[in-house]
Ligand SMILES: NC(=O)c1ccc[n+]([C@@H]2O[C@H](COP(=O)([O-])OP(=O)(O)OC[C@H]3O[C@@H](n4cnc5c(N)ncnc54)[C@H](OP(=O)(O)O)[C@@H]3O)[C@@H](O)[C@H]2O)c1
């Protein structure tokens with residue numbers, strides 16, 4: 302196993318971290334026999350960091366990790382979990398969730414505590430409720446080791462959060478397809494330049510890059526060094542000096558064995574120029590599979606009816622590019638859930654489009670947006686077949 306220095310601290314963490322969000326399941330519950338073998342294999346091969354969170358596996362992940370670590374393994378790993386930002390309604394909730402998490406995890410100390418999934422709405426909410434003073438008290442008491450946050454939003458929301466506190470670390474969605482999405486490469490470099498440890502999540506885009514379509518597979522097949530698609534995706538991350546650790550959510554023992562093997566070969570700046578060019582080719586090849594040539598420039602925004610045009614197009618495209626129509630439909634359904642959970646205050650789905658056409662003339666790609674929107678809703682919201690034109 303390779304180890305890397307954790308930000309400004311002298312702690313050495315394994316290049317591969319165990320993401321406790323994708324355990325194998327049976328009848329909707331974690332399949333604990335295999336999940337135990339998976340975690341044990343990872344620990345036996347040098348993984349020393351486990352990342353869980355309050356909602357993973359409907360709350361089962363923290364409890365399972367707590368049971369797994371309870372027989373003397375707790376001291377062997379760095380344990381990370383996250384405050385569920387969206388459930389916080391008042392300052393007393395900080396203690397309420399923290400203590401519940403410690404109980405679930407059978408520990409008095411969380412080594413790395415994150416504010417979960419910060420975005421432009423939840424960071425100001427938590428900040429104004431006094432989360433930093435609360436967390437600093439917990440750090441002074443020795444209950445929290447280091448404070449960080451995970452991030453999901455557009456890149457413009459990242460820097461203000463990074464600059465909002467002297468964080469020890471952050472966790473960002475990053476992979477060779479997301480160089481300009483979410484925090485992106487710019488966010489990675491910015492956080493690292495401030496001395497923060499940067500933990501990577503969704504390195505294989507939640508599994509989307511694991512089983513590539515033929516044109517992308519041909520790129521990997523053409524490489525002198527033979528690696529599978531996941532190994533290439535992981536090596537692209539470890540190649541970057543700003544990356545502290547790559548979290549992988551693994552759903553079988555075989556995946557753990559493969560990814561541990563990949564991590565053993567992980568080196569900074571070890572990919573050749575030819576190899577790096579393959580990732581650009583893979584990205585371009587994936588992008589050519591998008592039915593809608595949207596670049597997410599947002600020139601068409603705002604829509605007078607609140608439709609988030611680039612987000613809807615992004616979800617639609619992902620379903621086709623990665624052959625994951627069900628995943629795209631789930632993401633679209635999540636936009637309705639956001640309303641129900643109070644995460645969003647307005648419906649930004651394609652369903653809200655009234656086909657007024659105000660946006661059409663603003664698109665530099667000349668996308669007939671008002672014609673696409675009903676199609677996007679029919680496919681993602683009503684389960685119709687994918688269309689390649691409106
Ligand atoms: N803080 C947040 O907001 C947040 C959000 C997302 C994730 N996370 C954390 O970050 C961790 C990593 O993210 P992620 O789980 O999305 O990671 P990921 O590595 O992008 O996706 C995990 C999926 O990739 C596939 N995979 C992994 N290794 C493979 C292999 N060797 N061969 C074939 N397929 C492989 C599996 O898909 P199949 O199961 O389909 O085989 C697995 O479930 C999570 O587990 C979680 O701890 C945090």
Ligand code: SF4
Pocket residue numbers: 604605606607608610653654655656657658659660661670671674
């Ligand atoms: S056509 Fe639809 S997406 Fe475009 S501005 Fe009108 S309501 Fe918004």
Ligand code: SF4
Pocket residue numbers: 594595596597598599600601602610611614663664665666667668670
């Ligand atoms: S203007 Fe066109 S390319 Fe830009 S976000 Fe809107 S639809 Fe996408």
